[in-house]
Amino acid sequence: MRAGGAGWPAGLLLAVVAWLLLVGPRASRAANVTVRQEPGVGHEGESDGEMDEDTDNDTEVPENEPSTEAEAPEEVQNRTIVKEVEFGMCTVTCGVGIREVILTNGCPGGESKCIVRVEECRGPVDCGWGKPVSESLESVRLSCVHISPENRFRYMWKLLKADQQPVILANDSAVLEVQRELHPMAFECDTLDNNEIIASVKFTVYTTNELQMRRTTRPDTDAVLVFVLTIGVIICIFVIFVLIFIIINWAAVKSFWGAKASSTEIHSEMSSMRYKDSTSLDQSPTDVAAREEDALSEWNE
Known part of the structure; x- marks a missing residue:
């Protein structure tokens, strides 16, 4: 019984050792797997964090894009302002003179035109x-x-x-x-x-x-030229006012000229009638008697 009892614990010990040998590597593998997965989780967290940062950056990019889009029209506007510059007349027709550079868009104070600078201009020598x-x-x-x-x-x-x-x-x-x-x-x-x-x-x-x-x-x-020009301007202004008056009061003018024309016709008719009367009165009585005798002789025949 003692020998058997002594042998039993030895077999049990061997079984325990064998079990440990079999279970130990599996546990270590499982531990390694868990250890290996923890960094993976960390990486996933980091990757998630990076993705969040990327998404944040992506969301921040549109905030920056409008600024660039807002700056672009300013640059385009500046370019258009440069293109909308016109030059004044040169102060001389030959040699060297100066002229004004006028800005037609983008003037301060809402002005339509403003002088940017004065520059040199040249003509024929x-x-x-x-x-x-x-x-x-x-x-x-x-x-x-x-x-x-x-x-x-x-x-x-x-x-x-x-x-x-x-x-x-x-x-x-x-x-x-x-x-x-x-x-x-x-x-x-x-x-x-x-x-x-x-x-x-x-x-x-x-x-x-x-x-x-x-x-x-x-x-x-000079004096003669000024006098002639002044008289010409006065005459032109007078003619313009007369034409404007006639156009505005055309009905009254038309009736006035019609009445005047009818009165002239009446006067002409009256003058012709008076002329006939005067010619009949100018004839002598002898001429009238001779005409009557001629008429009677013709009647008797």
Whole structure:
């Protein structure tokens, strides 16, 4: 009984060991599986979090998109404003001048047009013959073609002579004062910008006697022209008012002219009747008696 009892616990021990050997790896595998799944759960959580963040980002993107869409029309509007710019007339027809750059859309204060800036404009170089700035019987002041500031350009004055090369003068300013001589003189001024001629103008300086003669013989056409234009404008305005009055009161005018025409016809008829009466009265009694005798003789025959 003791040997058998001693053997039983040994067999039971072996069975327990075998069971542990069989169940232990399974438990460890299950533990490993659970351990391995926990990171998976974490990853899934992270992936869910990332998906939530992505969805949040996706939901935030449309919030940013309207801003870009709102900025796009502003850029387009700016471009249209640039395209809707017009230029004013140049202050000169030759040489160098200035003109206004006018904005026709997007002006402050709701204005339809506003001046953006003033820029330089250029025309043909040759300006022909110019007029002096001021002149007297002793001297004359001539000016080159330029815009402000004067020191931006370089000026070259020349004395022109017939069939000869022009003489370059020492004066390099924009204004030249010349004393009148015994003979008329011609001057030319070239305006240079970066050694390029952008304007050229000529002047004639007459003598004192020629200037006095031109002043006395020059017809005073300005006053006559102003008077003729004033009279013409007054006549045109009067004719326009008369036409407007006739159009407005056409019925009254028509009846007036009809009555006047009928009265003239009546007067003409009365005058013709008076003429006939006067002719019948002018006949003598002898003529009447002769006519009666002729009528009686014809009746007897």
